[in-house]
Amino acid sequence: MDRLSRLLRYLLRLGFKLTLWAISLVLTIIFVRAFDSRLLPDLEPWHTTRFESEFTVEDEERGASYGDYLQQEASVFAELEARVVGDYDVPRILNRFDRDSDAYPEIFPVNWNRSFELRPAGPPWGAIVLVHGLTDSPYSMRALGEFYQEKGLLVVAPRMPGHGTAPSGLLEAQWQDWLAVLRLAAAYAREQIGPDAPLLLGGYSNGGSLVMKYTADAIEHGDVLPDQIHLFSPAIGITRLAVFAGWHRLLAGIPYFSKVRWESIIPEYDPYKYNSFPKIAGHQSWEITRALERQLRRLADGGQISAMPPLLAFQSLADATVLTDAVVGSLFDRLTVPNSELVLFDVNRSDNMQLFLKPSFRRMLERVEADPGRNYTLTVIRNRDGDPFKVEAVSRVAGGATTGRQPLDLAWPRQVYSMTHVAVPFPEDDPIYGATAQPPLALANISPRGERGVLRVSVEQFMRLRHNPFFPYVTDRIADFMSPLEPAAR
Numbered sequence: 001m002d003r004l005s006r007l008l009r010y011l012l013r014l015g016f017k018l019t020l021w022a023i024s025l026v027l028t029i030i031f032v033r034a035f036d037s038r039l040l041p042d043l044e045p046w047h048t049t050r051f052e053s054e055f056t057v058e059d060e061e062r063g064a065s066y067g068d069y070l071q072q073e074a075s076v077f078a079e080l081e082a083r084v085v086g087d088y089d090v091p092r093i094l095n096r097f098d099r100d101s102d103a104y105p106e107i108f109p110v111n112w113n114r115s116f117e118l119r120p121a122g123p124p125w126g127a128i129v130l131v132h133g134l135t136d137s138p139y140s141m142r143a144l145g146e147f148y149q150e151k152g153l154l155v156v157a158p159r160m161p162g163h164g165t166a167p168s169g170l171l172e173a174q175w176q177d178w179l180a181v182l183r184l185a186a187a188y189a190r191e192q193i194g195p196d197a198p199l200l201l202g203g204y205s206n207g208g209s210l211v212m213k214y215t216a217d218a219i220e221h222g223d224v225l226p227d228q229i230h231l232f233s234p235a236i237g238i239t240r241l242a243v244f245a246g247w248h249r250l251l252a253g254i255p256y257f258s259k260v261r262w263e264s265i266i267p268e269y270d271p272y273k274y275n276s277f278p279k280i281a282g283h284q285s286w287e288i289t290r291a292l293e294r295q296l297r298r299l300a301d302g303g304q305i306s307a308m309p310p311l312l313a314f315q316s317l318a319d320a321t322v323l324t325d326a327v328v329g330s331l332f333d334r335l336t337v338p339n340s341e342l343v344l345f346d347v348n349r350s351d352n353m354q355l356f357l358k359p360s361f362r363r364m365l366e367r368v369e370a371d372p373g374r375n376y377t378l379t380v381i382r383n384r385d386g387d388p389f390k391v392e393a394v395s396r397v398a399g400g401a402t403t404g405r406q407p408l409d410l411a412w413p414r415q416v417y418s419m420t421h422v423a424v425p426f427p428e429d430d431p432i433y434g435a436t437a438q439p440p441l442a443l444a445n446i447s448p449r450g451e452r453g454v455l456r457v458s459v460e461q462f463m464r465l466r467h468n469p470f471f472p473y474v475t476d477r478i479a480d481f482m483s484p485l486e487p488a489a490r
Contacts, residue, residue, distance in 0.1 A: 040265045041456070043258065045084050046097050046166035047265065047276060051076050054169065055161045060180040066158075066188035069181060073115060073159060080165045093440060094269035097166070102440045103271045112139035112272055113164030115185075118146065118155035125487045126198035126227070127154035127189040131182055133205025133235070134285050137164040139272035140204055143427050144232075147475050152486070153200070154192055158185040160207075162281075167274040170281040171261060175210070175288040182210050186226075198227040198485040204425050205321065208234025208313075209288050212331070216295040219307045227485055230478060231313035232424045237289050237326025238282075266457055270443060272432065275457075293330055300334040311340040311376075312481045314474055316419035317361055318347050328368055332376050338398035341377040343477060344368070345419035345470065348412045350388040356417065374398055379477075381470055383412070393473065410470050419465065424474070426467040433466035 053075035088098045096103040105111045116138055128148050130141040138157040145155040158181050162173030190199055203211030208231045218225050259265065263282065266275035299305040315327050332342050347361050368378065379395040389411040395403045428435045433444045444466035448459060468474065483489055
């Protein structure tokens with residue numbers, strides 16, 4: 001008995017010491033990161049301004065409509081003009097908050113930072129709600145929105161709270177606010193087309209997780225489901241390290257550590273996407289993916305996943321923002337009805353690229369293709385045999401059988417080794433991120449050369465592919481996928 005008591009006391013002391021050690025380690029990391037943050041560039045008004053008019057989930061609870069949201073959005077942009085936009089002495093040619101800058105969004109015919117709506121030439125046969133990604137704006141849905149408009153759909157693309165204004169807007173925004181706006185936009189779209197016309201949802205990156213959360217909620221609560229879901233680089237899972245992004249709040253209230261809220265502080269030269277990134281935004285993205293993962297597991301365990309509407313997703317095998325494995329494992333591998341399709345963009349395996357590619361991408365693709373139990377169609381966009389840059393679409397239906405190879409009249413651009421997370425929804429002729437974009441806003445065509453350690457912006461940011469060389473295939477595949485919903489088919 002005495003031996004057992006000694007053992008228990010020893011274990012308690014050991015547990016106490018380990019707990020103290022873990023707390024000390026965490027506090028040390030937090031303080032080291034906090035002191036490192038003081039080396040970041042100075043904060044500007046667009047990093048510190050709080051927008052008092054911004055929409056929150058409490059506004060929805062008080063009965064706000066989508067029209068009310070748009071009115072609040074107008075007030076937020078009025079705040080932006082009054083409190084952030086001005087004439088700055090710093091280099092201004094690509095400062096989106098300087099009225100004399102080429103990147104000032106209000107000089108364009110349409111400020112795509114705001115929510116937008118596109119109506120087809122004739123009466124719409126349906127509607128789609130398009131949700132942009134984290135740090136993005138509705139601009140990322142512009143090209144896709146115009147495609148859906150041409151196909152006869154009403155397009156509703158809401159701005160998510162905290163986006164499209166200044167990076168500081170993301171310091172207060174929560175994922176529940178974003179989901180509330182999606183609910184209002186979906187209700188508005190349904191009102192516009194009536195109760196029987198098809199309603200589709202589309203989501204890019206963080207917008208993909210919001211669209212899936214909306215749909216999972218509808219399944220669990222017995223609400224009306226969308227007729228189809230279209231996903232573009234969906235954030236079904238992100239790195240688990242994002243959980244630590246919220247720990248900075250322990251020191252965020254101390255003025256000496258005012259920059260600790262920020263993962264990066266970068267010049268804001270992009271008119272439609274924030275470059276500076278607050279840590280809490282990454283934490284919010286992790287929170288919604290965690291909530292979605294729990295919900296998808298419940299639906300799968302309870303058999304309700306069979307109610308999931310048809311999904312069409314486009315995902316890069318190489319993705320530095322979201323986890324491709326999560327798109328496959330957490331979402332598509334749980335589907336039980338074979339009416340969905342995942343399109344994967346493989347890396348460029350032409351001979352002159354093979355030497356530079358990590359072998360992990362080949363193993364990842366082999367693992368996905370070898371799964372005999374999938375209940376969805378898997379299409380891989382890959383290099384053709386015997387042609388160094390031309391590509392083909394290889395499809396495998398549920399169960400693993402190959403249905404054939406479709407040669408595409410598309411090719412990898414020279415020196416492009418992979419698709420990227422950010423490129424999927426942008427065509428090659430995009431005026432900002434496209435291959436044919438013209439200065440001064442040809443942001444995808446900047447190719448700096450010089451010594452290391454000179455630039456304030458990482459060279460990797462300039463190197464990242466910003467447009468999709470296979471965008472025509474994306475729109476063709478979408479058109480085929482939603483053709484059963486069109487009036488002639490119905």
